[in-house]
Amino acid sequence: MIFRTFMTAKLGAAMVAAATLTAAPASATECIAPSDPGGGWDFTCRTIGRILTELDLVDGNVQVTNMAGGVGAVAFAMVAAERADDADLIVATSTVGVTQIAQGRYPAPLDTMRYLAMLGADVGVIAVDDDSPIQSLEELNAAMAEDPTSLVTAGSSGAGGWDHIRLLMVADAAGVEELSDIRWVQFDGGTDAVTQMMGGQIDVVSTDLGEIAGFVESGDIRILAALSDDPIPAFPEIPTAKSQGIDVTGYNWRGLYTGGDVSDEEYAAWVEKLETLYNSEEWQTAATNSGLVPIWRGGDEFETFVREQADIMEDISRDIGVIE
Structure with missing residues (x-):
């Protein structure tokens, strides 16, 4: 059946590392969790924000903003309209968000944003x-x-x-x-x-x-x-x-995006910092203790992966009659 194999196939090679990037420093000031406190996106922002500070990868503390609504659509619309070039802003996303985009439930298409990295799968x-x-x-x-x-x-x-x-x-x-x-x-x-x-x-x-x-x-x-x-x-x-006896797997990768008008240099700096964070003992411990499977994809590799995921979700959504 259509449901049983699509996610396992895509995650099977997820441990391939992204190429090392050299770039100017990025300074994070805010991470938007498009959900209420306590959810997976909230965990993504709060944990990554804390470790970015602990590892001195950013100046000061990372502000976490909860912006629930439309399963991420409200935050997506705000970033697109008001903060598309804000290199101090990162936003949590996942398979859930990309599925919503693939089904046409966000106010703008996938390529409105730049996708930074996946750091694990729930x-x-x-x-x-x-x-x-x-x-x-x-x-x-x-x-x-x-x-x-x-x-x-x-x-x-x-x-x-x-x-x-x-x-x-x-x-x-x-x-x-x-x-x-x-x-x-x-x-x-x-x-x-x-x-x-x-x-x-x-x-x-x-x-x-x-x-x-x-x-x-x-x-x-x-x-x-x-x-x-x-x-x-x-x-x-x-x-x-x-x-x-039920041959089903269902992983939800956890990652981050930033605004679509962020420069290549600023984007590359974020990818580099997030890869450093991913390889740290702090992230590996925090991810594993929370039930996440640590997985890295960053930069262009992650951009490609997100687009592939969107295509898969669109096909599945048609198969189950969610979209025409």
Whole structure:
């Protein structure tokens, strides 16, 4: 089926390093997280911002600004209109954001921005509240197969977005036929979705582990499956979907972009600094402890990768009827 192999194929060679770039220093002053505090984009900005300062790669502290709305569309529009040449600004993005662009849900096309680097990939997970009667992925799939409308599912993307697509991947692999009948609610972050699930408004959440790791550690929620090839080092007790007979993986890469009018010299300086950050013990530890798989792509290589991802997401979105 269309869902099962596209992401694994693209991430298989992701450890290839970008060429070393020599450039003038860049001075970061702000990182925009296009979500509420606590989500994956917020983690990206706050962790990268902290380590940039710790490694003296920027002057002073990096200001983190939360700008939720439209699954990144609000921040994208603001940067395009007001700060396209601001070399002191970086913005968190991911597979989720590029999927939205591919589906025409952002106010401008992909090449409006310059894509700096990918520093890791978050692992998709399927979660329920710790009090949920659903104890396993098998039980969830059986419930969706029996009555797809019986459960309210949610994540940090709209219908047809990456979180939704990952849930459909699991349901499709389990033989659920009426995928369009599965009820879906969008939130601006996995944290918001889990909070609503804990309050009883949502039954199942499909999101990234990095967004909700704190809830896992506290025991407030139960992860039914990690959508990874292998167990997650930080949470080895979480079973993969593959180990439960569902051959599905769903990674969400984490990266950054800057405005489309930033100069080549300023762009190259950012790529160089981010590669230094990626290779640091500080980033490798922070990424791994949060459940991320460290992966580097930078500069032109990352620009090419983002465009390939957008094409893939556009094709998949057509296949599932999200766009024509």
